Amino acid sequence: MTETSFRLAVSADIDNLVTLENRCFNDDRISRRSFRRFIEMPRDRVVVAVEGDQILGYSLVLMHAATRLARIYSIAVSPQARGRGLGEQLIRQSEQQAVEAGRIIMRLEVREDNTGAIALYRRLGYRVFGTYRDYYEDHGNALRFERRILFYEPSREFPAVPYYPQTTDFSCGPAALIMAMATLDDQLSLTTLEELKIWREATTIFMLAGHGGCGPHGLALAAWHRGFHATAYISKEGALFKDTVRNDDKKRVLELVHEGFMHDLGQTGIELHHDPLTLDKMAQALKGGQVPIILISTWQLNRSRVPHWVTVCAMDDQFVYLHDPEIDTAEGETVADKQYLPVDRRIFDQMARYGKNQPLQAAVIVGPRRTD
Template identity: 45%
Template sequence: MLQACMVVEKAQPADLAELVELEARCFNSDRLSRRQFKHHIGFEHSLLLTARLAGELVGYGLLWLHQGTRLARLYSLAVSQEHQGKGIARQLMAELESQAAQLGWLYMRLEVARRNTAAIALYKKLGYRVFGEYHNYYEDHDDALRMQKCIRKRTEQVTLQVAPWYQQTTEFTCGPASLMMAMASIDPGCMGDQSLELEIWREATTIFMTSGHGGCHPFGLALAAERRGFATEVVVNTAQPLFIDGVRNEQKKQVMTLVHEQFKQECEYRDIPIQCTSLKLEQVEQWLSEGSSVLALISTYRLNGKKAPHWVLITGIDALCLYVNDPDVEEDQEAIDCQQVPIAREDFEKMATFGASKLSALVVVHESF
């Protein structure tokens, strides 16, 4: 138990030197640098708290508050060795959870070394549950357990679809990467590699996009899955050619319109249903409960400030959130930040439209009938 009153508060620039010193005493590897601490002290998507006893810095906790999602990630937690066993880590965690919840975040996630049994026991006592594992995660090659907790009260448990995660290998293959995860969630034996990723892109590409390489058309993705033995359907809220709003070149528009019509005709020939209607989360929930997989087209603006169309795989839904596997890992992210990511329902509904026309599109993948 604490022998004196501990003060937990947000880190200030004046704490920088002490934080760096504490980090050096607590960790032999995977240390945060002075530059990283300075960044997190002033960054709007970080929450860095210090713990002091009688004015002495004895611990800190750092959260990463993911933009566009309701997921907070424990980036680092440290308590000086001479003050361990006094409840400092527990109090820091409680304050981090409380402040993150007050800011609107719903889930807190962390990684912990498998051999760190004391920390694992603490996290379990605090309500965290293991939901995955990373092999060879740390610099010393130790494995890491992945743990998660809902930090705001709720009445029911979410049912998450068991779906492998695949990271896209190019900036333009989010559609194929998401489709690969979708197919593998139904048939684990069909997960491929970059060869399959590029093969699907060639089959499903729109040829052009607003800039750069063409992205994938929902009809093209549905056809790619159907050719590989799955039943598919598409939900799109317009009968007009897709993705041409931001394209100024008339020749590009003509090519994209032709590709759209070719995909549409082949879907009709292969009896792939196309529903022309707006996105309904109740229908998404029904598909997931039946064991089907759902790809969604979103705008990345709320995630990274870029207005780009992007495919993700929906892996779960409950009264508060949708959960997605995002195949794209930004420079400041790790793979764990992109798996089973909780996004509030109201945020997702805003995110799941693209462009001036508010395009929404889903590709639903079913086990073959």
């Protein structure tokens, strides 16, 4: 039997691709003209499975111009070649093409009644994140799947940062700090009790709703009190998050808490800079064996404008790599989804700002244990 190989389609394949398309689909077919356009488009990829001069399958991968997303727009396997795992191999080949193009996430759509394809995608690690109603020509619905495909390979240039997931909805700051401190001390206690102790020390009392969240002053103090060097970069002076509450009494409480933090900071050697932490300074800190934790807006991650703390693990020319302590298990997320999460440097610069008018930029750099 001739061995199956995979390659990118060329113009000479168009006749065979059209024939395969017509054999596999009754509706929503890709036209000859569209195949030609996709093949000639430098950004997109048409991967074909070939035996001899016969095309047994293809996968069409679209690369979004403005984001790091890739999308399998269509995938087809010839009826006589089914049952040989070609669909899975085409998906893997498509993912590799997308990774080489610097894409982070692969997405695809599948008919909600296509149980075989859905089982395959789930087995390959894809998870449902939405539904398109009335998506197909026959008005059928489509499930939207996605999978992270680009993963960071740790290098000796940066410290290896252990992962610790937050165990409550409100303790992202303590979890991010625990990851930073555990990088510098492998004997550190990674427990929920320690997480909650830090939250009690660092909370700013009031937030948008629910339990209070942690601010940079409190997290820097929590690191210092546990014996670590700490440097805080905060773009604003005065009490933070005052615009998240309307009640004057609550605003005054925030001011009093801030005054207390500033008094306590004055009793330590913590450096406080009222400037944003630049990417260059962040990279210098990482290369020097320090670990930054950053306050971000989650709008870029999940379209929710919530302040959220993450730990920066590594950087390169394209990405800032994060440990995000929040795992949404209800959405099918796993630890692997939140470790060394690559964020485009340009997007990260937007993420690391919370609020609309004069957005807050806040970071704490945790350094090695002090000798005093």
